Amino acid sequence: MKVLGIESSCDETAAAVVQDGYRLLSNVVNSQIDIHKHYGGVVPEIAARSHIEVVNPVIQAAVTQAGGTWDDIDAIAVTYAPGLIGSLLVGTLAARTLAITHNKPLYAVHHVEGHVYANFITEQAEHLSLTLPKNQPKFPMLALIVSGGHSQLVLFKNHGDYELLGQTQDDAVGEAFDKVAKIIGLPYPGGPSIAKVALEGDAHRYTLPKARMQNPYDYSFSGLKTAVLRAVQAECGKPYDFPSHELAALLNDVQRNDFAASFQRVAVETLVDKAKTAFDAYQPASVVIAGGVAANQELRRELSARIPIAIEYAPMSLCTDNAAMIATLGYYMSQTVAPTDPYSLEVVPSLSMTKTAWSRHET
Numbered sequence: 532m533k534v535l536g537i538e539s540s541c542d543e544t545a546a547a548v549v550q551d552g553y554r555l556l557s558n559v560v561n562s563q564i565d566i567h568k569h570y571g572g573v574v575p576e577i578a579a580r581s582h583i584e585v586v587n588p589v590i591q592a593a594v595t596q597a598g599g600t601w602d603d604i605d606a607i608a609v610t611y612a613p614g615l616i617g618s619l620l621v622g623t624l625a626a627r628t629l630a631i632t633h634n635k636p637l638y639a640v641h642h643v644e645g646h647v648y649a650n651f652i653t654e655q656a657e658h659l660s661l662t663l664p665k666n667q668p669k670f671p672m673l674a675l676i677v678s679g680g681h682s683q684l685v686l687f688k689n690h691g692d693y694e695l696l697g698q699t700q701d702d703a704v705g706e707a708f709d710k711v712a713k714i715i716g717l718p719y720p721g722g723p724s725i726a727k728v729a730l731e732g733d734a735h736r737y738t739l740p741k742a743r744m745q746n747p748y749d750y751s752f753s754g755l756k757t758a759v760l761r762a763v764q765a766e767c768g769k770p771y772d773f774p775s776h777e778l779a780a781l782l783n784d785v786q787r788n789d790f791a792a793s794f795q796r797v798a799v800e801t802l803v804d805k806a807k808t809a810f811d812a813y814q815p816a817s818v819v820i821a822g823g824v825a826a827n828q829e830l831r832r833e834l835s836a837r838i839p840i841a842i843e844y845a846p847m848s849l850c851t852d853n854a855a856m857i858a859t860l861g862y863y864m865s866q867t868v869a870p871t872d873p874y875s876l877e878v879v880p881s882l883s884m885t886k887t888a889w890s891r892h893e894t
């Protein structure tokens with residue numbers, strides 16, 4: 532069964548075709564990073580307009596690159612939640628229209644659940660050259676989901692059957708990477724920028740705090756971000772009320788690299804500490820990481836070092852936003868729940884992952 536996935540929840544317009552929930556046939560991603568980096572972050576109105584311009588060619592390219600026509604597509608899966616409302620509307624409207632005109636079943640996918648399913652792609656068509664995991668994860672599966680909007684630990688008992696163990700009580704870890712990058716003067720998106728210069732930095736130069744939470748699986752990253760701001764102010768000899776956007780220019784490259792490395796070390800250790808606590812408590816058969824921050828090499832290294840089972844990682848390009856993960860999850864939904872009505876599907880900009888979103892579409 533071939534599922535066409537469509538993703539437009541933030542600043543990537545993406546479409547992909549995945550067969551039987553594991554074989555990637557095409558993967559097209561049009562990134563808007565070059566447009567938004569001038570503003571230091573995603574501008575929602577610009578994102579929506581840019582999606583409109585490219586959504587149809589991106590979808591058509593995914594169908595063509597999969598080596599077939601619309602006749603070969605068995606179902607469509609689209610991200611309907613969560614995300615920027617204007618961005619979500621473009622992808623869902625395209626998907627609804629195509630489902631109606633081509634008469635295909637439509638599955639409405641939760642973006643964050645989708646990130647987890649990047650780990651289920653283990654094969655690819657000859658024209659693609661990603662380094663993929665060799666085996667699919669097994670249940671029970673512990674997922675560490677770390678993106679620009681989410682930081683959470685989720686225990687999956689089966690497809691569509693999961694329990695949220697804990698989540699961030701304030702900023703997501705990707706958001707913290709992006710904000711710290713801004714403070715120390717590194718370009719958007721902050722995650723890859725920090726990871727790059729951290730390679731040159733001393734990760735123990737600055738002492739930064741780890742938040743203590745009541746629930747052992749909850750996270751908090753806003754205190755860490757503020758601690759970096761205070762340490763930069765102290766390093767530059769400036770008071771708390773000094774304009775934060777003027778601080779970066781006062782740092783030299785060595786200080787900048789050391790701040791990046793010290794922040795990354797504490798952020799990564801915090802993520803892994805809690806993942807390890809959850810691993811010990813629940814003894815899952817597999818551990819996966821998902822979301823944009825899962826592209827972080829330091830996180831992968833630290834997790835593999837501290838979790839006593841082998842972890843296979845999805846390629847970086849399937850960790851950041853893409854539609855292959857949406858198509859993959861769409862396949863597993865199609866095996867379990869009825870398709871959604873293309874005439875009435877609505878977007879849900881804020882939708883947490885406290886319990887499975889699949890039940891919303893059950894008949």
Ligand code: KG4
Binds near residue numbers: 823850
């Ligand atoms: O999953 P994603 O592409 O979009 C959301 O759904 O949020 O995640 C984007 C986030 C951004 O905060 C970005 O800075 C972060 O992922 N990110 C990274 C890396 N690559 C992307 N963070 C740390 N290290 C990276 N290599």
Ligand code: ZN
Binds near residue numbers: 646678822823851
């Ligand atoms: Zn995402």
